């Protein structure tokens with residue numbers, strides 16, 4: 087028997103077995119895809135090589151779709167090899183799509199193509215045409231940007247900034263080198279651009295979120311956040327949710343999915359969290375990067391210190407043999423099992439979640455300022471909904487420094503206040519709008535002075551009677567906000583050597599109220615604000631949402647419009663939280679365990695002045711395990 091025939095027969099036998107596994111059935115509410123780099127597709131001409139690995143992957147995680155890449159790092163897969171790979175997957179009923187990575191050398195600081203020099207432009211176009219000829223759907227991995235500063239690019243830039251030059255350059259490249267030529271070769275082709283996780287900085291390398299989503303048929307989202315501490319991006323875990331929602335708001339209905347790799351994590355729960363939070367954002371598809379990583383061995387070293395407490399990602403449970411339908415058992419072996427196990431933990435309830443809702447925030451296209459702050463706010467337990475257009479429909483909006491890129495932002499804030507709505511802005515936004523009209527709403531001064539503080543108190547529970555001072559876990563450096571007495575008011579304050587400064591400040595204007603939130607110099611210190619400080623910030627921001635949480639930071643809430651919500655802790659130790667819901671919700675039903683949690687009516691704090699307030703909220707006390715979520719339906 088020749089080697090190839092033997093390989094095929096082995097492949098068929100393995101296929102028969104793998105079709106009977108428990109992972110043969112798809113997941114409800116989301117599809118799973120695996121991306122394959124050109125380097126691995128190049129090996130797929132050897133069916134034996136391919137079938138062995140595919141069997142290992144597909145018996146540990148259900149896969150609906152495979153992306154096969156034609157190009158990366160100047161590696162181009164031949165049509166002959168690609169045909170074999172396409173046929174292999176099509177025969178197994180797996181959906182097949184193409185992919186392109188426009189890199190010259192990924193390992194050389196992500197060396198991209200030059201989009202100025204004619205010979206480089208020609209090559210970009212040829213690769214798009216070559217791929218479109220072979221596939222009806224093509225996705226660009228997230229390197230369709232340029233960091234080229236060759237002489238030709240420097241000359242072409244002229245007096246523009248790099249951001250201006252590259253935004254325009256890559257808008258043209260999308261149209262004239264990618265989508266246009268591809269559609270000429272294959273009019274049916276659906277071309278999708280995948281954007282990575284560094285959305286705040288896209289303009290610098292020419293990712294054009296304003297123009298490109300209109301040029302491409304679809305967009306896709308890199309939701310990998312990896313380790314928030316020990317990576318140079320320091321992306322917060324909440325971003326896996328937020329960035330998908332943000333891109334969905336840029337192209338409603340056109341954001342095809344989220345994309346996660348297995349890189350840069352210190353414990354395996356982090357991998358599962360990225361997958362979960364992407365799907366909690368209602369991504370219809372999730373792509374596992376990549377084929378190679380899916381066959382990489384499970385490393386015992388990634389078992390976290392808090393394992394053994396029946397947390398949401400239970401390492402020992404994951405390592406139990408997978409039962410095949412024919413009764414045989416297979417031991418988990420590779421990272422594909424970590425993905426499969428993570429999906430099985432959420433499969434039962436994703437279909438029951440409604441549409442995500444959150445505190446509306448606005449980040450103009452190509453803006454930067456207080457970089458990625460919205461994710462820190464999300465980590466403080468505020469459900470966020472980031473949008474690219476100013477949201478006039480919301481009763482309260484949250485604006486950070488990036489909003490200064492809208493030249494009419496002060497007028498727009500006034501418009502909201504005139505209409506009787508509230509706006510919360512950060513100290514960073516106020517500071518950058520000083521001298522640009524913000525004083526016409528309220529006269530504050532935020533100059534260079536700093537205070538170091540670790541004590542906090544709330545005006546509403548202190549003034550005129552005994553109150554409590556709350557301490558932060560460590561000292562925090564803040565900007566001093568100065569205001570004019572009796573013109574605006576401290577809601578939450580900090581103390582520093584007998585002095586004090588606003589943390590949450592408010593000013594009435596027309597029929598509305600402007601809040602100013604002091605952001606610590608290090609955004610990470612938001613997590614050190616005492617729970618009571620965070621509770622008051624959450625109460626203001628989430629007043630129109632039927633549910634919120636009280637408790638420490640690094641516990642997130644994901645809220646849906648059908649009385650379902652998820653609370654997820656990213657803390658390494660257990661956390662006590664209180665869910666605060668509208669009075670109409672009498673109990674919470676856990677959608678995983680069916681357990682019911684009873685609530686009690688929350689009595690509003692006694693007030694010295696003003697009318698008596700009737701209780702209108704229910705409280706539900708919960709304990710969350712480390713790195714674990716709970717999902718509820720309010721009833």
Ligand SMILES: [Zn+2]
Nearest residue numbers: 200234236239
């Ligand atoms: Zn160049």
